[in-house]
Amino acid sequence: MPAPLDVKKPLRTVDLPKAKPIDFTLVATPDMIGRLAANLGLLELRKLRLTGRLVPQDRHDWHLLAQLGATAVQSCIATGAPVVTRIDTEIERVFVTDWQTHIPEVAEAEMPEDDRFEPLGETIDLEELVSEALALALPDFPRGDTTPPVEVSAAPPGAQPIDDALSRPFSGLAELKRKLEEGN
Numbered sequence: 001m002p003a004p005l006d007v008k009k010p011l012r013t014v015d016l017p018k019a020k021p022i023d024f025t026l027v028a029t030p031d032m033i034g035r036l037a038a039n040l041g042l043l044e045l046r047k048l049r050l051t052g053r054l055v056p057q058d059r060h061d062w063h064l065l066a067q068l069g070a071t072a073v074q075s076c077i078a079t080g081a082p083v084v085t086r087i088d089t090e091i092e093r094v095f096v097t098d099w100q101t102h103i104p105e106v107a108e109a110e111m112p113e114d115d116r117f118e119p120l121g122e123t124i125d126l127e128e129l130v131s132e133a134l135a136l137a138l139p140d141f142p143r144g145d146t147t148p149p150v151e152v153s154a155a156p157p158g159a160q161p162i163d164d165a166l167s168r169p170f171s172g173l174a175e176l177k178r179k180l181e182e183g184n
Contacts, residue, residue: 008032010123011054013095018056024066026050026126036131040138043082044073050130052091061120062095068133074142083142091133095120 007026016022028036028048037045052066070087097120153161 007126010125010127012123013062013120014122016054016056016062018059021056022054024050024052024054024126026130028130032127036127036134039131040072040135042072042074042138045070045134046073047071048130050091050126054124057094060097062124064091064093064095064124064129066091066129068130068137070134072134072138074138076144076147077141078143078147081144081147083139083144085139085142087134087137089133089137091129092116093118093129095124 007024008029026049028045033045033048036042036048048068048070050066050068052064055063055065057063068087068089068091072085072087073082074085075081076083094116095118155161
């Protein structure tokens with residue numbers, strides 16, 4: 001019977017058994033949580049767990065499907081108060097040896113629609129995968145539930161800020177229509 005996979009370190013692809021799918025569970029260690037929280041600028045990260053399956057495809061490729069669960073604490077962008085976010089997200093990647101054939105031809109600045117494909121290297125790093133998935137799942141501008149909306153206006157020195165109602169070109173048409181109808 002093969003030894004269980006140590007998923008807390010990068011998985012060497014040559015050591016992965018190709019005969020059957022591999023189920024795994026990664027519960028983050030305190031060191032891993034510290035690294036991820038520091039890299040993502042979090043106040044705190046807790047309850048991080050990745051559960052999934054690696055399925056061999058073709059002769060060399062791997063399909064990974066996993067569920068990531070974590071609780072992250074960020075600073076509110078308006079008040080700086082802690083904002084707790086629960087993250088439950090699915091991760092799907094297909095690690096392929098011939099990665100270039102899976103990239104559709106798109107303009108340089110565009111991202112391909114199917115972003116599941118990754119080049120298969122010597123290792124599959126689950127911590128790196130978790131870091132990427134967390135970064136994408138975290139709110140870009142976290143706000144507390146009780147934080148009031150912020151009204152912002154800007155103008156050059158000596159000028160009046162633009163009023164939103166005045167900047168809408170058709171905002172006065174309803175009033176003009178009403179006046180015209182009253183005049184008839």
